[in-house]
Amino acid sequence: MQVLKNNGLIALQDLTKQDILDLLSHAKQFKDGLRKDTLNGRVIASCFFEASTRTRLSFESAVARLGGKTIGFADSGATSQANKGESFVDTLRMLNCYADGLIMRHPNDGAARLASEIMTIPVVNAGDGANQHPTQTLLDLFSIQDSQGQLDGVNLGLMGDLKYSRTIHSLISASKLFNMRLFLIAPPELRIESENLHELRRHGISYSFHSDASEVIDKLDCLYLTRLQKERFNGELDCNYGINLELLSRAKPNLRILHPLPRLDELPAAIDDTPYAYYFQQAQNGVYVRQALLDIIFGG
Amino acid sequence: MEKKIGAIANGVNIDHIPQGNAWYIIKLLKLQRKYPVGIGLNLPSKRLGVKDLVKIENYRLTEEQLKLVSVFAAGATYSEIENYQVVRKLQLTIPESVEDLIICPNHRCISHQHRSRFAFKIVRDKIVVNCHYCEHNYELENLQEFKI
Numbered sequence A: 001m002q003v004l005k006n007n008g009l010i011a012l013q014d015l016t017k018q019d020i021l022d023l024l025s026h027a028k029q030f031k032d033g034l035r036k037d038t039l040n041g042r043v044i045a046s047c048f049f050e051a052s053t054r055t056r057l058s059f060e061s062a063v064a065r066l067g068g069k070t071i072g073f074a075d076s077g078a079t080s081q082a083n084k085g086e087s088f089v090d091t092l093r094m095l096n097c098y099a100d101g102l103i104m105r106h107p108n109d110g111a112a113r114l115a116s117e118i119m120t121i122p123v124v125n126a127g128d129g130a131n132q133h134p135t136q137t138l139l140d141l142f143s144i145q146d147s148q149g150q151l152d153g154v155n156l157g158l159m160g161d162l163k164y165s166r167t168i169h170s171l172i173s174a175s176k177l178f179n180m181r182l183f184l185i186a187p188p189e190l191r192i193e194s195e196n197l198h199e200l201r202r203h204g205i206s207y208s209f210h211s212d213a214s215e216v217i218d219k220l221d222c223l224y225l226t227r228l229q230k231e232r233f234n235g236e237l238d239c240n241y242g243i244n245l246e247l248l249s250r251a252k253p254n255l256r257i258l259h260p261l262p263r264l265d266e267l268p269a270a271i272d273d274t275p276y277a278y279y280f281q282q283a284q285n286g287v288y289v290r291q292a293l294l295d296i297i298f299g300g
Numbered sequence B: 001m002e003k004k005i006g007a008i009a010n011g012v013n014i015d016h017i018p019q020g021n022a023w024y025i026i027k028l029l030k031l032q033r034k035y036p037v038g039i040g041l042n043l044p045s046k047r048l049g050v051k052d053l054v055k056i057e058n059y060r061l062t063e064e065q066l067k068l069v070s071v072f073a074a075g076a077t078y079s080e081i082e083n084y085q086v087v088r089k090l091q092l093t094i095p096e097s098v099e100d101l102i103i104c105p106n107h108r109c110i111s112h113q114h115r116s117r118f119a120f121k122i123v124r125d126k127i128v129v130n131c132h133y134c135e136h137n138y139e140l141e142n143l144q145e146f147k148i
């Protein structure tokens, strides 16, 4: 994990498969009750130039559980960057003087990479525009592994906006490292781009297309469901999007449903009380994964 | 190394430039009004079909300039001439990366607020550039905006 130590995390592809596995097993230790105070006496800047309440609270919880303190802001509206036109680079230089590490969300693609070049303190990318959100993918991988006991060989259904969703693209990209079988479920308008398919083929990943979850529900170990952003397609969809209890009557007993949240009607609340619901645990796993990441970066 | 080239006694000759790219090279070198320049556009070429050509008298390119010129002239031949003799000749190849030359077409890319950096690779016979910041890939021949 030398790549992370004192360095931070900008993009998932900066990690090897072994780095990821080590991080996930460290996260499992935190889930099993490991307590550490690696960040005791340290100040971590939690700077969200774009609001993302879940991600921010998850990170800040992880910092607090490691004994650290956070400073920062929840959205950029109140910053001097917004009000006085301070340049982003100057804001970064200032933050570098105030904190021992930076957790940053930013609306522009590549902002975290730039921050890591300007700053001497470790930078953790909490989402840069449409580009990367590496801890989301890590917590997704952790949730698949923790719910199925493994990553290799898992039958993973990916359902949603396969064309534009950063969460799904990133998970597909990570699936190349693990020998997962992908079931790509999407309305025709939101099918995966051929460039990404080319990548999957190059890595020998098996996949198939489906327009409806009912075609494959009896085969899946994990179903990763995402909400559709209405602005991505014009008008109505031709198909039923989402899942329901009736569909789940044909599911394997080990099926677990993952969802990055927030949800819309694709994931009815009626499913929350079934053994298939894993999305709240998934959110909780996010704290363990971020604890593990920060613990490794700050040398615990 | 003794071949005579055109009317240039001393200077450089950049031949086999992909058609349409001579202008980028002239702009990039910021020659101002100091050096005599000969430009050939749309010349017949066995290798390329059609090519551009640039000759600059009493001039040498620095290594940094050669790197930037290579972006617009991959495969071109660069010759330095002294007393009508070619004293140095090399074929230009795409650099590994360039800073602050290519303007990222992704409007949300942070490179617009600071500096840009692109890496080069060949994908299925096309030159593809990859933005170091937003990670987008583009075919070089489709790019139109440069900081020159």
Ligand SMILES: [Zn+2]
Pocket (backbone or CB within 6 Å): A110, B104, B105, B106, B109, B110, B111, B131, B132, B133, B134, B135, B136
């Ligand atoms: Zn870019």
